[in-house]
Amino acid sequence: MDLRFSPEELAFRDEVRTFFRTEVPLSIRRKVIEGRELTREDIVTSHKTLYKRGWATPGWAKEWGGTGWSPIQFYMFGEEMQLNGVPAPVGFNVTMHGPVLIQFGTEAQKKHHLPRIAACDDFWCQGFSEPGSGSDLASLKTTAVRQGDHYIVNGQKIWTTLAQYADWIFCLVRTDPNAPKKQLGISYLMIDMKTPGISHRPIVTMDGTREINEVFFDNVKVPVENLVGEEGKGWDCAKYLLGNERTGIARVGTSKMRVARIKELARIVPSGAGSLMDDPQFAEKVAMVEVELKALEMTQLRIISDDRKSGRGGKPNPASSILKIKGSELQQATTELLMEIAGPLALPYVRQDADEPGHNEGEVGVDWALPTAPQYFNNRKVSIYGGTNEIQHNIIAKAVLGF
Amino acid sequence: MPPMDLELTDEQRLLKDSVDGLLARRYPDVVKTRVEMMKEPGGYSAAGWKEWADQGLLAIPFSEDDGGLDQGSVEMMIVGEAIGRTLALEPYLATVVLGGGALRHAGSAAQRQALVPAIADGSLTLALAHQEKQSRFDLFDVGVTAKPDGAGGFVIEGEKMVVLNGDSADKLIVSARVSGDRRAKDGIGLFLVDGKAAGVSRRGYPTQDGRRAADISFSSVKVGKDGILGESGQGLAALERTVDEAIAFLAAEAVGAMDVLHETTLDYLKTRKQFGVAIGSFQVLQHRSVDMFTALEQSKSILIYGTMMAGEDDALGRRKAMHAVKVQVGKAGRHIGQDAVQLHGGIGMTAEYKVSHYFKRLTMIDLAFGNADHHLRELARLGGLIEASKPAA
Numbered sequence: 001m002d003l004r005f006s007p008e009e010l011a012f013r014d015e016v017r018t019f020f021r022t023e024v025p026l027s028i029r030r031k032v033i034e035g036r037e038l039t040r041e042d043i044v045t046s047h048k049t050l051y052k053r054g055w056a057t058p059g060w061a062k063e064w065g066g067t068g069w070s071p072i073q074f075y076m077f078g079e080e081m082q083l084n085g086v087p088a089p090v091g092f093n094v095t096m097h098g099p100v101l102i103q104f105g106t107e108a109q110k111k112h113h114l115p116r117i118a119a120c121d122d123f124w125c126q127g128f129s130e131p132g133s134g135s136d137l138a139s140l141k142t143t144a145v146r147q148g149d150h151y152i153v154n155g156q157k158i159w160t161t162l163a164q165y166a167d168w169i170f171c172l173v174r175t176d177p178n179a180p181k182k183q184l185g186i187s188y189l190m191i192d193m194k195t196p197g198i199s200h201r202p203i204v205t206m207d208g209t210r211e212i213n214e215v216f217f218d219n220v221k222v223p224v225e226n227l228v229g230e231e232g233k234g235w236d237c238a239k240y241l242l243g244n245e246r247t248g249i250a251r252v253g254t255s256k257m258r259v260a261r262i263k264e265l266a267r268i269v270p271s272g273a274g275s276l277m278d279d280p281q282f283a284e285k286v287a288m289v290e291v292e293l294k295a296l297e298m299t300q301l302r303i304i305s306d307d308r309k310s311g312r313g314g315k316p317n318p319a320s321s322i323l324k325i326k327g328s329e330l331q332q333a334t335t336e337l338l339m340e341i342a343g344p345l346a347l348p349y350v351r352q353d354a355d356e357p358g359h360n361e362g363e364v365g366v367d368w369a370l371p372t373a374p375q376y377f378n379n380r381k382v383s384i385y386g387g388t389n390e391i392q393h394n395i396i397a398k399a400v401l402g403f
Numbered sequence: 404m405p406p407m408d409l410e411l412t413d414e415q416r417l418l419k420d421s422v423d424g425l426l427a428r429r430y431p432d433v434v435k436t437r438v439e440m441m442k443e444p445g446g447y448s449a450a451g452w453k454e455w456a457d458q459g460l461l462a463i464p465f466s467e468d469d470g471g472l473d474q475g476s477v478e479m480m481i482v483g484e485a486i487g488r489t490l491a492l493e494p495y496l497a498t499v500v501l502g503g504g505a506l507r508h509a510g511s512a513a514q515r516q517a518l519v520p521a522i523a524d525g526s527l528t529l530a531l532a533h534q535e536k537q538s539r540f541d542l543f544d545v546g547v548t549a550k551p552d553g554a555g556g557f558v559i560e561g562e563k564m565v566v567l568n569g570d571s572a573d574k575l576i577v578s579a580r581v582s583g584d585r586r587a588k589d590g591i592g593l594f595l596v597d598g599k600a601a602g603v604s605r606r607g608y609p610t611q612d613g614r615r616a617a618d619i620s621f622s623s624v625k626v627g628k629d630g631i632l633g634e635s636g637q638g639l640a641a642l643e644r645t646v647d648e649a650i651a652f653l654a655a656e657a658v659g660a661m662d663v664l665h666e667t668t669l670d671y672l673k674t675r676k677q678f679g680v681a682i683g684s685f686q687v688l689q690h691r692s693v694d695m696f697t698a699l700e701q702s703k704s705i706l707i708y709g710t711m712m713a714g715e716d717d718a719l720g721r722r723k724a725m726h727a728v729k730v731q732v733g734k735a736g737r738h739i740g741q742d743a744v745q746l747h748g749g750i751g752m753t754a755e756y757k758v759s760h761y762f763k764r765l766t767m768i769d770l771a772f773g774n775a776d777h778h779l780r781e782l783a784r785l786g787g788l789i790e791a792s793k794p795a796a
């Protein structure tokens with residue numbers, strides 16, 4: 001066990017830190033740190049900045065633009081990105097669909113799509129969940145019926161994040177309703193969002209933002225070339241993808257960044273004769289989060305090191321569900337503390353869209369406090385998406401504890 | 404302490420039926436009705452407010468001499484719970500509980516008799532402007548100043564923040580410093596200011612929980628003798644008493660909201676199917692539902708205690724009780740709200756579905772008049788609810 005980072009590793013950390021701080025616009029990073037909403041342009045700008053440096057797709061195979069970093073380098077890269085408020089490269093492109101294509105796609109698919117995915121010339125979204133199929137994803141009902149050179153897709157997806165920005169959607173569809181196991185009738189399709197018959201409707205979340213959608217498919221013609229992997233083997237792609245999604249989800253750096261922000265703001269908020277940060281009750285709550293965060297950070301490093309030794313290579317470690325559970329809890333705890341700092345000043349709601357009910361009469365509230373409640377509300381999602389925390393408990397119970 | 408009777412009287416039951424009936428009728432679909440009302444100028448329906456008045460609901464806590472019904476905290480609890488169940492947007496808290504409370508506890512007979520009839524018939528709305536940018540949960544932290552104008556009146560200067568329904572209230576009750584340092588407990592006055600008075604500038608906005616509030620600046624605002632509530636500089640006690648009543652009222656609202664969230668979630672667990680079965684068949688979710696139910700029942704119980712103590716004249720006993728109430732309700736509201744969202748999955752996150760509206764209201768109730776942490780700290784500082792035993796002699 002060597003618990004120190006090597007000089008090379010530390011030099012690498014400095015390099016990425018400097019890059020993030022000098023190359024990614026401060027205006028975008030401030031939005032992340034202050035908990036404000038990002039536009040499509042912000043996300044793409046950040047993605048493309050990393051892309052130009054060769055860092056948008058570090059986890060990919062080298063021939064497709066991966067960096068070949070060590071697990072420690074990955075960890076440092078992710079941590080610095082989050083600490084400095086850098087929006088991650090589009091996850092649907094980079095950690096979800098890209099790796100699936102590299103693993104399961106044809107040469108032609110890879111050649112055509114991977115460069116565009118990496119550069120974010122196409123923005124992708126994920127069409128897995130359906131109204132009747134969330135935790136029980138394999139029960140999905142959207143159908144794809146083969147007709148000559150095309151599949152005809154009918155059905156509905158829901159909770160589709162940023163579908164309104166997307167050029168393409170990767171979908172799980174049912175190609176064989178009579179398969180002996182429901183998982184075996186599922187295929188993985190890439191669908192151009194401009195295809196006739198696709199429509200989407202925004203679903204406003206409780207914080208007032210429009211990040212999720214319903215996506216409807218009405219006799220949508222999809223060329224068979226857009227099938228990834230074999231027909232009926234889409235579930236393998238899905239399992240592979242969900243495993244990758246889970247490892248990125250601890251977001252230790254994001255929570256650390258928020259703790260730093262908590263301390264910054266709690267110092268300017270008066271409480272009693274001093275500041276809120278002088279209040280032992282509050283300071284202890286923050287310290288407790290820091291303890292848990294440190295343990296989680298070390299858990300993450302242990303899982304990385306374990307994966308390296310076992311040569312698990314790509315296969316998700318079931319213990320990574322711990323990262324999802326604890327990581328989401330800490331994201332929620334930190335956003336909750338930020339709202340507590342604001343206290344009654346968290347109340348004003350600033351309308352984003354002209355068609356929202358209510359009206360504002362000029363500049364209101366205290367600027368730093370305004371995003372705290374929406375950010376807390378929005379972060380309730382992190383224990384729901386990517387497999388709910390209850391489902392993560394089931395995974396650990398089964399795959400780790402052997403129940 | 405009033406005698407303890409956990410059953411509602413016949414009159415109270417009638418009141419409950421009538422207020423529940425009114426709100427069920429006015430809020431047939433919580434989400435849609437709220438969205439419609441939020442488009443109205445003050446963020447609620449003026450016609451609806453008139454109905455509240457017609458049913459006598461706006462007169463409940465005021466004495467008969469002043470034009471009220473002389474009813475007590477049980478009746479207020481009944482109204483609070485009904486508001487909590489329907490998330491009604493009418494400015495009952497602002498006008499009757501807060502504004503009315505300050506008027507009852509600080510106003511002279513002449514002031515009360517001039518205003519209460521208008522409150523009761525729905526023609527006068529009030530707002531309590533007590534909060535400031537730096538004041539957080541301390542009612543005595545008052546930087547807005549009131550200086551004598553030499554003619555028996557005062558001139559008010561400064562800014563108040565997040566004044567509930569302050570954008571539309573006809574009259575504001577403003578806490579302002581007559582003397583002493585910003586955080587001195589003495590020297591705070593309460594002043595009745597017309598919402599449209601010269602020098603009052605209000606910036607209204609929707610709140611996170613769908614209501615409305617305003618930031619209000621006062622620039623050389625003149626208040627005549629008749630606008631001074633109570634003895635000049637001795638306003639804090641009345642303000643604290645008013646806020647104690649508001650805490651009991653908010654606890655009732657929170658219980659109403661928690662009740663709906665628990666019921667709605669329970670129902671969802673029994674009907675939502677995944678893996679071919681109702682998700683409520685998973686034992687872990689049954690236990691989560693049981694925990695929500697337990698938190699709800701504990702809150703209902705502490706609400707009865709709070710209701711009993713809200714009218715207590717002994718300030719220390721009342722204060723401690725309200726600390727306890729706000730802690731229990733704040734914690735339970737957070738727990739029930741968060742789990743209601745979680746156990747609904749994706750649908751729980753949406754603005755279209757009612758769960759998020761109740762969750763947000765409960766979150767904001769916790770942040771109003773001191774969150775659970777604040778009241779826990781204060782209760783501990785005051786020695787808690789149970790006295791230490793003495794060593795055996």
Ligand SMILES: Cc1cc2nc3c(=O)[nH]c(=O)nc-3n(C[C@H](O)[C@H](O)[C@H](O)COP(=O)(O)OP(=O)(O)OC[C@H]3O[C@@H](n4cnc5c(N)ncnc54)[C@H](O)[C@@H]3O)c2cc1C
Nearest residue numbers: 126128129134135159161381385386388390745746748749
């Ligand atoms: C903001 C947001 C963004 C999202 N983005 C996307 C996206 O881009 N693409 C996409 O495809 N999906 C997306 N999702 C969907 C997400 O993956 C699902 O919401 C999630 O899988 C849960 O499904 P559900 O909402 O249908 O809840 P359900 O599966 O109905 O679950 C309801 C409750 O039951 C519990 N439960 C279910 N089964 C069990 C069990 N066996 N044991 C114990 N408890 C159980 C759950 O934990 C939950 O608490 C998003 C969701 C959210 C909230």
